[in-house]
Amino acid sequence: MKRTLIAALLMASAAPAMGQSSQPQAQDDPARVEAVTALDELSARLRTLDQFEVNVNATTEEVFTNGEKLQFLNQVRYVVDRPDKLYVSVRSDRKYRRIYYNGSNLTVTAPTTAYYATVPMTGSIHDLLVKANDQFGIDVPLEDLFLWGIDGVPKPVLTEAFLVGFAQIGDYATDQYFYRTAGVDWQIWIGRDDKLPYRMVITNTDDPAQPTYSASLTWNLAPNESGDPFTFTPSSDYKLVPLRPDQLASAN
Amino acid sequence: MKRKFLTILLAGLVSTSLAMPTETFAASNRGQAKQSVNRAGAKKPQNPPRRNVYQTNNRPNNAGNRPNNRPNNNRPNNRPGNNKVVAGNTVVVNHGVDRNYHGSYYNDYHHGHWDDHDDDFFDTLGTAVAVTAGVGLTAAVIGEIFEDEPDDCQQSVHYGQTYLYCNGVWYQPTMAGTNMQYVVVEAPR
Numbered sequence: 001m002k003r004t005l006i007a008a009l010l011m012a013s014a015a016p017a018m019g020q021s022s023q024p025q026a027q028d029d030p031a032r033v034e035a036v037t038a039l040d041e042l043s044a045r046l047r048t049l050d051q052f053e054v055n056v057n058a059t060t061e062e063v064f065t066n067g068e069k070l071q072f073l074n075q076v077r078y079v080v081d082r083p084d085k086l087y088v089s090v091r092s093d094r095k096y097r098r099i100y101y102n103g104s105n106l107t108v109t110a111p112t113t114a115y116y117a118t119v120p121m122t123g124s125i126h127d128l129l130v131k132a133n134d135q136f137g138i139d140v141p142l143e144d145l146f147l148w149g150i151d152g153v154p155k156p157v158l159t160e161a162f163l164v165g166f167a168q169i170g171d172y173a174t175d176q177y178f179y180r181t182a183g184v185d186w187q188i189w190i191g192r193d194d195k196l197p198y199r200m201v202i203t204n205t206d207d208p209a210q211p212t213y214s215a216s217l218t219w220n221l222a223p224n225e226s227g228d229p230f231t232f233t234p235s236s237d238y239k240l241v242p243l244r245p246d247q248l249a250s251a252n
Numbered sequence: 253m254k255r256k257f258l259t260i261l262l263a264g265l266v267s268t269s270l271a272m273p274t275e276t277f278a279a280s281n282r283g284q285a286k287q288s289v290n291r292a293g294a295k296k297p298q299n300p301p302r303r304n305v306y307q308t309n310n311r312p313n314n315a316g317n318r319p320n321n322r323p324n325n326n327r328p329n330n331r332p333g334n335n336k337v338v339a340g341n342t343v344v345v346n347h348g349v350d351r352n353y354h355g356s357y358y359n360d361y362h363h364g365h366w367d368d369h370d371d372d373f374f375d376t377l378g379t380a381v382a383v384t385a386g387v388g389l390t391a392a393v394i395g396e397i398f399e400d401e402p403d404d405c406q407q408s409v410h411y412g413q414t415y416l417y418c419n420g421v422w423y424q425p426t427m428a429g430t431n432m433q434y435v436v437v438e439a440p441r
Contacts, residue, residue, distance in 0.1 A: 063284065141288060144290050184286055242427070
């Protein structure tokens with residue numbers, strides 16, 4: 001009797017969109033509407049941040065021919081000063097890069113081997129990310145933090161969206177949401193008080209092994225960087241190399 | 253005492269590498285996690301170089317040493333992201349096992365951290381050419397792209413650009429996306 005009751009309660013509390021048939025989620029499904037609203041609020045919140053620093057601790061996965069899925073660690077740090085200053089450091093055991101943009105120049109450095117490359121560049125952070133990708137094939141993790149809520153950036157077409165439930169992440173009370181679009185499933189844990197993302201899990205559904213990028217985010221909304229973190233001044237051991245334009249139309 | 257230890261260590265590593273099986277399993281990277289939902293531009297990212305996974309049951313388990321030994325620290329590449337060795341176009345600009353071995357030991361792991369080899373952690377020992385090419389230098393092809401920094405390089409700067417001169421071959425290091433590439437070039441004048 002007790003076991004049946006518990007089972008019934010568990011089934012009743014399961015996220016409503018799961019376990020259903022393969023019907024697409026209705027556009028006016030309340031669960032979907034709520035989740036879409038949450039994403040919009042998150043995007044709006046991100047747009048209000050003019051100066052901030054985010055530290056990301058993440059794992060990423062790569063899949064090999066026979067489906068071996070290997071996990072690697074990486075750490076990312078962003079320092080942002082809108083509209084047109086960005087510093088990104090992306091570090092893993094095998095690759096360490098720092099990207100500097102100060103509104104006039106884009107510089108990419110490889111600190112471990114002391115190479116750097118620089119090109120003139122102007123525009124907002126969004127412009128930078130577009131040009132860096134189009135012209136040089138450069139991109140940075142969690143670009144969505146800079147793209148969501150920007151006018152003119154197409155919103156992903158969601159085939160599914162719903163609230164998963166409450167999650168406590170350290171000191172922060174968050175709500176976990178699931179979203180699905182073609183090729184990607186993602187989950188965001190959004191802080192209840194501040195509408196900031198504290199965790200993001202991005203799953204590549206183009207590959208059957210579904211390699212996933214899982215990131216914990218730590219926010220600092222009052223960064224006090226000494227000096228200019230957005231301009232790279234090479235020390236004498238840094239060697240200048242050219243930044244190669246990306247000529248491959250669909251670089252693998 | 254230290255030198256003797258080092259000699260024994262190197263001898264142990266070299267002999268282990270000679271004991272490596274010739275039959276190897278190699279797999280290529282077929283996919284990876286997307287690190288963003290949206291992408292700013294139209295291009296897909298320049299993926300990290302395709303790499304092969306080397307698997308063996310005979311791998312030595314030396315604490316603090318690389319688990320796989322590298323007789324050849326260089327892999328020729330004809331296109332960024334493509335690790336395939338094209339028959340007839342092989343360039344082995346590195347040397348016999350001894351020298352490679354020594355170079356690999358010093359380049360790859362020291363002071364408690366990996367050197368930055370741009371995602372080149374897994375090596376391809378399955379490429380018969382690299383293993384059997386043996387000692388000596390064959391002609392380098394101008395424009396050929398390598399993903400690893402070659403061994404035994406001297407750096408120089410000409411007209412503001414950095415060049416590496418390694419075992420008779422000139423390279424220009426370049427950054428493609430965020431991946432380092434070493435392109436064989438003519439000697440700068």
